[in-house]
Amino acid sequence: MKIAIIDYGAGNIQSILFALQRIGIEAVVTNNWKEIKNADKVIFPGVGEASSAMEKLIESGLHILIPTLKQPVLGICLGMQLLCKSSEEGATKGLGVFDVDILKFSNSVKVPQMGWNTIYQLKSSLFEGISEYEYMYLVHSYYAPKNSYAIAFTNYETEYATALRKDNFYGVQFHPEKSGVYGEKILKNFITMTN
């Protein structure tokens, strides 16, 4: 089993690598097309600001490769948001895998949302063994509004899509690599899923 973590200079890759190690999985951190294409599973991380992350992706040419991948791909946090059509953050055009426009939380709540919140209406094998309303760790100022790709929801200011799926593409707004044993379980589910 080959796991590739996409390295484009905009992610807390180390945390994901360590989380995979804790569950006994080795992964390669790479920006090499061939290595990514040939991997059994691809993780697309991301933290920071959307437009500069997208620029880095374009510089590396990976913006062309990622939407064409056929194996299961998991976007985490900003990675998930970049898989969407656009983001209000820096008026960024995303990869367009999910036909979703990412919006900013209003000032009626603290921004960023930072901490543990629940995920519910779980609808994917990604969440096998995870109870409804399990807590996950989130840090974000922008969110995916409810849409037809949603496979889980979280409520902060409004009920929003906290996980997405379209074909082989998955995205999670929360950080499974930082969400205790249940987060590790979700990573394990992704790694062991059959396409």
Added chain:
Amino acid sequence: MLTKRIIPCLDIKNGRTVKGINFLDLKDAGDPVELAQKYSETGADELVFLDISATEERRKTLANLVKEVAQKINIPFTVGGGISSIEDVTLLLQNGADKVSINSSAVKRPDLINELATKFGSQCVVVAIDAKKINDKWVVHLVGGKEPTTLDLFDWAKEVEKRGAGEILFTSMDHDGTKNGFANGALSQLSEWVNIPIIASGGAGNTQHFADAFIQGKADAALAASVFHYQEIEIPNLKYFLKDKGIAIRI
């Protein structure tokens, strides 16, 4: 619902956890990784490591410790103490830290906040503010409260928010070490004054103090050290107590 966070703070000197009151009479309190693991397994929502060592090998020792923590701990953690440049932060994040906390270096050179927020994202920039009430004004202090500045707590908080801080760790020097409760009045004003999360610090003595910090103080998170280290408060008991009070808590 987003839950209120309970954050144990570990003081680190030369790679070991130390316990002491106001950094005096420090005693070795063991392996920080083991302690961190215990806290995370018993329900801590996040951890803060505050490095207080002053040796030349400090950076390397701390980076090694951060790496070991990141390998073993599955919840987020913040590292603070002596961080004053992009290089310092790069080293810590590369080793697996989720956030860094800056204090004096931000007061001395506020642009540091902008630089870190632009390069790494606001989510990993915690600005720690130590303040003391003098003649009815909350005055920002440096060097663990020893050195007063001309800054007002609320002005400075607003400025760090504008510059891109993702969170404020507010310690009341008047309450720190007293075990008489958090500075709830200032906390609640601060919480309404800025729109980023506030971590309350200084004054935790019993479980009711945490409830007060969340309800009266409107804090998003509460940090404490000695009550957890000396097992005066066990995290699971604290969390059940808070949940019983109707506070949103992750159990």
